[in-house]
Amino acid sequence: GDSVTQMEGPVTLSEEAFLTINCTYTATGYPSLFWYVQYPGEGLQLLLKATKADDKGSNKGFEATYRKETTSFHLEKGSVQVSDSAVYFCALFGNEKLTFGTGTRLTIIP
Amino acid sequence: EAQVTQNPRYLITVTGKKLTVTCSQNMNHEYMSWYRQDPGLGLRQIYYSMNVEVTDKGDVPEGYKVSRKEKRNFPLILESPSPNQTSLYFCASSIQGASYEQYFGPGTRLTVT
Numbered sequence: 001g002d003s004v005t006q007m008e009g010p011v012t013l014s015e016e017a018f019l020t021i022n023c024t025y026t027a028t029g030y031p032s033l034f035w036y037v038q039y040p041g042e043g044l045q046l047l048l049k050a051t052k053a054d055d056k057g058s059n060k061g062f063e064a065t066y067r068k069e070t071t072s073f074h075l076e077k078g079s080v081q082v083s084d085s086a087v088y089f090c091a092l093f094g095n096e097k098l099t100f101g102t103g104t105r106l107t108i109i110p
Numbered sequence: 111e112a113q114v115t116q117n118p119r120y121l122i123t124v125t126g127k128k129l130t131v132t133c134s135q136n137m138n139h140e141y142m143s144w145y146r147q148d149p150g151l152g153l154r155q156i157y158y159s160m161n162v163e164v165t166d167k168g169d170v171p172e173g174y175k176v177s178r179k180e181k182r183n184f185p186l187i188l189e190s191p192s193p194n195q196t197s198l199y200f201c202a203s204s205i206q207g208a209s210y211e212q213y214f215g216p217g218t219r220l221t222v223t
């Protein structure tokens with residue numbers, strides 16, 4: 001079946017550092033890809049999405065590009081802030097099902 | 111305010127004592143679902159509902175029941191909870207299915223002793 005693999009955390013960065021969280025997927029067909037973010041004590045919320053190859057999703061300074069050739073959807077941000085501390089989930093929709101990765105905990109220190 | 115609400119937020123119970131976690135959304139969404147979140151396993155879907163009176167099993171339905179009598183409500187029922195159901199539970203809804211943006215509730219932390 002479909003699956004999503006995320007880099008293991010936790011990830012700790014200093015404020016204003018560059019962020020990359022890796023995400024690769026295995027799926028048949030052409031899935032849609034998502035990044036969800038979970039702030040402390042809250043439910044998940046959609047951060048960005050891409051529905052076809054070479055699409056770039058972006059929101060709040062975060063970006064991710066749907067790379068079909070490498071089956072990847074890595075999350076990037078040029079300059080992180082303390083408020084970006086959260087757990088980030090990569091997910092795909094394919095075969096009528098939404099599949100989540102295991103999540104990556106990100107901590108930003110001032 | 112558009113939101114998904116869950117109650118209770120925290121629950122400690124004993125093995126075998128039936129419990130219900132309520133979920134309600136005020137966005138007129140057709141699709142609702144329940145997930146459990148466990149360390150190292152991410153989110154796993156328990157049940158989902160495409161519309162009123164239509165429910166289907168997700169990946170880990172054993173030990174759970176759901177019902178969808180009204181569009182806005184989707185309660186999760188544990189008839190005889192066991193310690194392996196200790197987890198963080200999330201309800202989610204979307205306009206029309208799993209491919210659309212999911213709106214999550216704040217979560218229910220359940221401990222079964």
